Amino acid sequence: MTSYARVDFQTDQEVRWCPGCGDYTILASVQNFMANAGIEREKVVFVSGIGCAARFPYYMNVYGMHGIHGRAPAIATGVAITNPDLSVWVVGGDGDLLSIGGNHLIHAIRRNLDLTILLFNNQIYGLTKGQYSPTSEPGKATKSSPAGSIDHAFNPVSLALGAEASFVARTLDMDRKHTTAILQAAHEHRGSAVIEIYQNCNVFNDKAFIQLTGKTERYANRIDLVHGAPIIFGAQKEKAVVWAGGRAEIVDRAAVNPSDIIVHDAHAPDASAAFALSRLSHGPYGPTPIGIFRSVRRPVYDKVLDEEVAMSKAARGDGDLKALVTSLGTWTVD
Amino acid sequence: MTSYARVDFQTDQEVRWCPGCGDYTILASVQNFMANAGIEREKVVFVSGIGCAARFPYYMNVYGMHGIHGRAPAIATGVAITNPDLSVWVVGGDGDLLSIGGNHLIHAIRRNLDLTILLFNNQIYGLTKGQYSPTSEPGKATKSSPAGSIDHAFNPVSLALGAEASFVARTLDMDRKHTTAILQAAHEHRGSAVIEIYQNCNVFNDKAFIQLTGKTERYANRIDLVHGAPIIFGAQKEKAVVWAGGRAEIVDRAAVNPSDIIVHDAHAPDASAAFALSRLSHGPYGPTPIGIFRSVRRPVYDKVLDEEVAMSKAARGDGDLKALVTSLGTWTVD
Amino acid sequence: MDSDHSPVNPVTEAPGAAATNGGVRVDRADRMVIRFAGDSGDGMQLAGNRFTDAAAIFGNDLATLPTFPAEIRAPAGTLPGVSSFQIQIADWDILTPGDRPGVLVAMNPAALKVHLKDLRDGGVLIINKEAFDERNLYKAGFESNPVEDGTLSGYDLHAVPMQTLTKAAVKGTGVSGRAVLRSKNFLALGLILWMFGRDTKVTEAWVAKKFAKLEAVKNANLAALKAGYNYGITTGSFARQIEVSPADLPPGTYTNVNGNAALSWGLIAGAQLAGLPLFYASYPITPASEILHELVRHRNFGVKTFQAEDEIAAAGAALGAAFAGSLSVTGTSGPGLSLKGETISLALMTELPMVIVDVQRGGPSTGLPTKPEQSDLFLAVWGRHGESPLPVLAASSPSDAFEVAIEACRLALKYMTPVILLSDGYIATGSEPWRLPDMDALPDLAAPLASGPNAGDRFLPYLRDIETMARPWAIPGIPGLEHRVGGLEKEEVTGNVSYDPANHQLMTDVRAWKIANIANDIPDVEVDDPDGADLLVLSWGSTFSAVRAGVGNARNQGVSVAYARIRYLSPFPANMATVLSSYRQVLVPELNMGQLSRMIKAEFVTPVLSVNKVEGQPFTATEIADEIMKVMGQ
Amino acid sequence: MDSDHSPVNPVTEAPGAAATNGGVRVDRADRMVIRFAGDSGDGMQLAGNRFTDAAAIFGNDLATLPTFPAEIRAPAGTLPGVSSFQIQIADWDILTPGDRPGVLVAMNPAALKVHLKDLRDGGVLIINKEAFDERNLYKAGFESNPVEDGTLSGYDLHAVPMQTLTKAAVKGTGVSGRAVLRSKNFLALGLILWMFGRDTKVTEAWVAKKFAKLEAVKNANLAALKAGYNYGITTGSFARQIEVSPADLPPGTYTNVNGNAALSWGLIAGAQLAGLPLFYASYPITPASEILHELVRHRNFGVKTFQAEDEIAAAGAALGAAFAGSLSVTGTSGPGLSLKGETISLALMTELPMVIVDVQRGGPSTGLPTKPEQSDLFLAVWGRHGESPLPVLAASSPSDAFEVAIEACRLALKYMTPVILLSDGYIATGSEPWRLPDMDALPDLAAPLASGPNAGDRFLPYLRDIETMARPWAIPGIPGLEHRVGGLEKEEVTGNVSYDPANHQLMTDVRAWKIANIANDIPDVEVDDPDGADLLVLSWGSTFSAVRAGVGNARNQGVSVAYARIRYLSPFPANMATVLSSYRQVLVPELNMGQLSRMIKAEFVTPVLSVNKVEGQPFTATEIADEIMKVMGQ
Numbered sequence A, B: 001m002t003s004y005a006r007v008d009f010q011t012d013q014e015v016r017w018c019p020g021c022g023d024y025t026i027l028a029s030v031q032n033f034m035a036n037a038g039i040e041r042e043k044v045v046f047v048s049g050i051g052c053a054a055r056f057p058y059y060m061n062v063y064g065m066h067g068i069h070g071r072a073p074a075i076a077t078g079v080a081i082t083n084p085d086l087s088v089w090v091v092g093g094d095g096d097l098l099s100i101g102g103n104h105l106i107h108a109i110r111r112n113l114d115l116t117i118l119l120f121n122n123q124i125y126g127l128t129k130g131q132y133s134p135t136s137e138p139g140k141a142t143k144s145s146p147a148g149s150i151d152h153a154f155n156p157v158s159l160a161l162g163a164e165a166s167f168v169a170r171t172l173d174m175d176r177k178h179t180t181a182i183l184q185a186a187h188e189h190r191g192s193a194v195i196e197i198y199q200n201c202n203v204f205n206d207k208a209f210i211q212l213t214g215k216t217e218r219y220a221n222r223i224d225l226v227h228g229a230p231i232i233f234g235a236q237k238e239k240a241v242v243w244a245g246g247r248a249e250i251v252d253r254a255a256v257n258p259s260d261i262i263v264h265d266a267h268a269p270d271a272s273a274a275f276a277l278s279r280l281s282h283g284p285y286g287p288t289p290i291g292i293f294r295s296v297r298r299p300v301y302d303k304v305l306d307e308e309v310a311m312s313k314a315a316r317g318d319g320d321l322k323a324l325v326t327s328l329g330t331w332t333v334d
Numbered sequence C, D: 001m002d003s004d005h006s007p008v009n010p011v012t013e014a015p016g017a018a019a020t021n022g023g024v025r026v027d028r029a030d031r032m033v034i035r036f037a038g039d040s041g042d043g044m045q046l047a048g049n050r051f052t053d054a055a056a057i058f059g060n061d062l063a064t065l066p067t068f069p070a071e072i073r074a075p076a077g078t079l080p081g082v083s084s085f086q087i088q089i090a091d092w093d094i095l096t097p098g099d100r101p102g103v104l105v106a107m108n109p110a111a112l113k114v115h116l117k118d119l120r121d122g123g124v125l126i127i128n129k130e131a132f133d134e135r136n137l138y139k140a141g142f143e144s145n146p147v148e149d150g151t152l153s154g155y156d157l158h159a160v161p162m163q164t165l166t167k168a169a170v171k172g173t174g175v176s177g178r179a180v181l182r183s184k185n186f187l188a189l190g191l192i193l194w195m196f197g198r199d200t201k202v203t204e205a206w207v208a209k210k211f212a213k214l215e216a217v218k219n220a221n222l223a224a225l226k227a228g229y230n231y232g233i234t235t236g237s238f239a240r241q242i243e244v245s246p247a248d249l250p251p252g253t254y255t256n257v258n259g260n261a262a263l264s265w266g267l268i269a270g271a272q273l274a275g276l277p278l279f280y281a282s283y284p285i286t287p288a289s290e291i292l293h294e295l296v297r298h299r300n301f302g303v304k305t306f307q308a309e310d311e312i313a314a315a316g317a318a319l320g321a322a323f324a325g326s327l328s329v330t331g332t333s334g335p336g337l338s339l340k341g342e343t344i345s346l347a348l349m350t351e352l353p354m355v356i357v358d359v360q361r362g363g364p365s366t367g368l369p370t371k372p373e374q375s376d377l378f379l380a381v382w383g384r385h386g387e388s389p390l391p392v393l394a395a396s397s398p399s400d401a402f403e404v405a406i407e408a409c410r411l412a413l414k415y416m417t418p419v420i421l422l423s424d425g426y427i428a429t430g431s432e433p434w435r436l437p438d439m440d441a442l443p444d445l446a447a448p449l450a451s452g453p454n455a456g457d458r459f460l461p462y463l464r465d466i467e468t469m470a471r472p473w474a475i476p477g478i479p480g481l482e483h484r485v486g487g488l489e490k491e492e493v494t495g496n497v498s499y500d501p502a503n504h505q506l507m508t509d510v511r512a513w514k515i516a517n518i519a520n521d522i523p524d525v526e527v528d529d530p531d532g533a534d535l536l537v538l539s540w541g542s543t544f545s546a547v548r549a550g551v552g553n554a555r556n557q558g559v560s561v562a563y564a565r566i567r568y569l570s571p572f573p574a575n576m577a578t579v580l581s582s583y584r585q586v587l588v589p590e591l592n593m594g595q596l597s598r599m600i601k602a603e604f605v606t607p608v609l610s611v612n613k614v615e616g617q618p619f620t621a622t623e624i625a626d627e628i629m630k631v632m633g634q
Ligand SMILES: Cc1ncc(C[n+]2csc(CCOP(=O)(O)OP(=O)(O)O)c2C)c(N)n1
Pocket: A050, A051, A052, A053, A054, A068, A069, A092, A093, A094, A095, A096, A097, A120, A122, A124, A125, A126, A127, A128, A133, C283, C284, C285, C286, C311, C335, C336, C339, C366
């Protein structure tokens, strides 16, 4: 294991987000995580699209590509397929990955490419100066929706699960410890790992996540999902989550039998329970689960393809050009 | 109500699918449904992408556009917004709507445009002569995957639910009665109604749905979802579906308490139960639910936008060009 | 550069006269370029825009050039974080925001660093003295303090303690903490207003309205504004005022408008004139987003806007809306136009009316997103698979965008075709006084709307108008007109799918002919050539203003030169060949590497001279004049 | 059209001689065009391909043209359902599949209806007599039966009871029901093999292998094949055989290959020669899909294929793979190329090697998806936003595609640039004998791979090679070469983001220079001009074979004319200007409305004559010859 400090993952480029932007905290978390985990710098590739979040690669002293808007998952797919030994990371905003890039995202998830996907959800278009995004709450007044947005929002966790995700988690920019734990788990996961990071855009959508980060609000609203642990929350852990006919329901802990409280199983083969938990909130309005919703093993696209090549070579021998061009039959003219 | 016969919905264009293709049956179902329901022809618009399925509009004597590959939901969005009084239908294959068109599909669903979306799922690319599609089962040998596909497949119902669908159903090309009932319900639904139609491509993927259509197989595998009815199936109705910790499970009916059998609630506000039912099968391998998974009311995009215009006119009066160009202040030079 | 060789005022590099006003020297100038520069957080755009309004209402002619950093808020105090706003005001019909400022306001060292090189020798330099501390000097890369080390000795320097003044002014208004200093742009603005002899009324009214709901902020800004103004009056150190008289503009009612707004209004006008609802679908992208922001505010005109999931969806929705009977528009910038090609091609095949607006920026790829360029011309004219001709128009100035937008709508509707309308970042965000046209005299726009069957009791969707070759537009909802269109080749007349070889040739020819024929329905190129020049300077788009000004300069230097602009780039106006052949030399300045030049050569097989620049900035009049002089061998 | 004016054989429209072979008349011909036509379900492509193989192995030169209906299986018996396969075989180096067939096999009335007009007067017409029933005649739109009403009197008609013969032949092989008649294409094939004096061995071997696992089908097909052959031998009615001798081709080993396969092999070869893994990303689209189908079968060459969710993803994945060190290719057809523009622009900005294959088809929009056209040239050269120059190459025949693919890889790698390679539907599916090059003599391809820091201990990703101006390619995995690239304008040398005006101009110039300079690294245009002609016929892409044949025809008629083809369309070869100026007239035939013509005019400001055709079909040699004669005033 190589030994690094955070500065080893910093570049000489000035970080150019707005002062106070949540992106700074995430950058610090990622750099620290990589340094501490001793990830070899030269094996890391960051791919992004366009947006404030998407400038991330410029600040990571690893291999990186600042791509075009929405296409990072596709670009990263090519990177991972070419070299399955690399640690490939995708960074993008809610516009980048869910609006223009939505299709590439769900297909990368479905195929289970070995990618760690950091979705910086600030529920706004930052870089283009404040239009609503696919995660903006309905009614939001923005430059492109002065009378309030009439778009219903995606729930990124639900969407990822609907797209067959093998790993989905949610964390908060401000909670660096939590972020780090999730990064660790995602990094260890083989396959597409989607991390929705609630990220504060203090310029165009300040305090969007106050219910989860506010000193007073957070106790009532933050539901920590921990694999193997009962799902309980609240300032006094007075709330619990139970099953109610195919959906998850929040109840007073005192009102239910402790054995009825859901024990979170992130490894359940069936994604239904994870999906049900994701429906507890839509955007962080009221009690909202944080943590790993789902983490299961599935064949990893780039690895399987690599094996196919190896197997084909083993079975048929290394390709021979002469044999190839004569394979349809030949005749000779003398 | 106008009185029509099926022929009123037929065009003078020769229908050009392969003999035996499931598309014929669906066409007949749709034409009959429209004639019987007395839908005014001039108010109907069919929009499609490219593919075998997507040739549908040519055969419907209504307004229609055979679009470009994958873009039908986007095109239909413009139609619906311009005139919310129209009955707008989208037709496409699994490649058209889930591969290249996946993003437009999930965004149309999320916004809840008033569209009826017919997804002809034959689990193959028909028109381009037999490559695997996003719904093809892993391992499928096709022209582009001679050694078997290594793509994990989408479950279109799960994906639609993950994308916030207000109406999702599944039906079978061969079962015209069932198809008609679903068409009726979808047509009555306000908002995006997604119907996955299992459609047999007898040329490139024959018998893909044999487990649901085969004379012997179907009894064991077809789970009919009926709102308000317990979910039981099997030749002797000997099987039932129950909740098992956040997921749906198939059990012997005799082994469970009848009150534990799920009573299907298509109108449940929470999509979790519908999602769990969608996970019972992945592609029609083994017992597979058919019918309406979910049908709930949500604001309809095109209607809300239309109201916004009306309200703005009511509040501010019809727009006046002179007032507009002088709105930033003027000065006069004489 | 000046015709009469009178002594040149260093501030304007134009002839002027000086007088005094109570001890203060008053320079008279016919034009003046002022640049506000500061950190992105310093509110320079706001100050610039407010000054623009005051100047406009006073009656100056003007042109503006805002420049933003690419980042939303680059770190405070750094070079990339600098934001600026340039305005030229004049007492005559000027055309450009000016080449080099005579007055520069620099709110911090970074702003000074970036902009000082442009300030005219002897020009007025106003700095926010207190921002020149160690930290900021370091961030801007100054090794020593330019205020003290003699760097600025060639300028008329005014080091103003803006922070102290602002703090003092806003005391008691209720703002506190970091918010206090936010008002310092109003302080600077007040000072500049005084300097140019404008009063503060127009600005006060604006502040009162804008911050009506934020009492404290309103009062702080008003206080700072007055403090700045009074600083000018009372400070002996500030012994200079500049007078630019109202311009002698043609009589009429004027407003001050930027290109994106004018273009938006043109689209609204187009829809009204056609009696159709306007549908605008877009995915946000700099510098086109403001068209969406503008249009969404005008629902009472029947405008429906749609923020799509991407550019392809926006184009698709616009096409669907066109099919359903809207006047359909989709707007974007270069990367988005690259994405819309396939859908535009379908619009062309289905022959539906649609306007595609491309507000060009620096390319390729993401390029220089906040800078203007004219490098999407090829893409617009030739950038689709298959034979895909369509009309391409370009706006040449902010106010021209209004007219060109209407014209794009007219052609789209009359000929049932997608039309591409090119603007650019310079036009989009720059503003100029616009003499309002007579709204009642705007043309009626008509489309070949079908109201019933056109062949006995049948409706044939590709039975064309014999004059325009447009097919009829049958809008869903009308019984008897049910029909299908699509992207496969269509059979003539019936519109059915056809794989017939001869039909494909025929339809390809008809589509080409339909567009080529538009040359007979558009105005000829107008050449300004008072005295039979040998050299024609031909421009398109925003380059026009620099060309007109540059030609003016050259003429002032005694050179005979003609100029014209092309608004229609496809098809070219009918007299293009004649115009080109009337000059010994044709010079084509473009903010690209020669796209129109190549198009002219391809079409008319005649040589042209190209002047090219891709620096993310418009041509200056001087550059054009210099090039003319070079060609003329002077 | 014939040089020696000997009596022309109506079947070949070429000079020939007749002999007899046991009472059967044997026509000798130097070339022969045969067309198999039937319902899509009739297996005509299979019959054509088998005949092609037999002819190739016999030693004929040949060229083929398969034509498919757009539908997978249009309703049986209808005109749109007709599928055909044309082959020209010859005893000399022919170039095209021929203009009009001398032998037509029509399996049903619809096939006859569609193809009869092309059959030469007096040509051999073989029909499946029993398919000419009421129902089929009606579906094909015949009012009366052409077999009986005299319509066919001008031809050498053979009405064969193919169904009866087939049924009889396959009896006892175990196939039954509807499957029985499936073998009738083999019956027709057997008959044609007999007619041309080929034995059935090659075909038998193929059938045995292909249907090894389907014993009954195998036997049925073999039985039908022999029955057809024997029908020729035994039937008095069939009193004609045609002999086309082996061609006098240059010595060497030949294979028969279509363009998509040859192109795929060229890509594999390119990767091998560069020592890099090949990555091919594509979204299926006619007529490019077979490249994916071909490449996926060669994993043991280290080929990784990726069927993406759409064309944009395919381009994106290819770009990512290029960044990670693959020889990256993405293939598509016109609509897909329109979609890939934005990503290609990023490849250009990041200066990564990548090949984009466009197998052109009829446009615009979905157009004529199964037909060839050359109308994506503008899109390839000029169809991206911003200033986006890149190399564009075109293959001119199926076998040429191999070489051009290698060349595209070479340029991409050497100059670190995306390269567009144009093919078309005619090249893609048509086949010709290909003399295999010496695989050991293929060039080594090299890329500027970085192995360590290039500036002290720093790695500067935009520090260019001073000769090629290529930047170094640093592949992830190597410590010390960590670097970032992206779509914003890059600072020279460092590759950092830069908004500097002068830098943008510089980088724009460098990118343009790098591509323009490739003109010095590619072969000159070679002109075939034996006797100093005044007229040059200049072609690109698949038009070349018709041009060569057409020029041959014209020369046979005594006209002096030169011809050349351009493989490099951007940049043009260095000697283009000289070549163009060496001829009084230049004729440019294209399957578009004049795109190369316009490019030449734009670049060289010299007039050219265009011959254009967009009918979904290649030029015939006759069309080219006629055009030459017209220009020459003959
Ligand atoms: C093809 C294309 N379309 C549009 C844009 C403009 N654009 C850049 S970033 C962005 C969205 C930014 O929002 P998000 O992805 O949420 O990132 P954030 O800035 O909020 O971090 C848009 C619309 C672009 N660069 N390219």
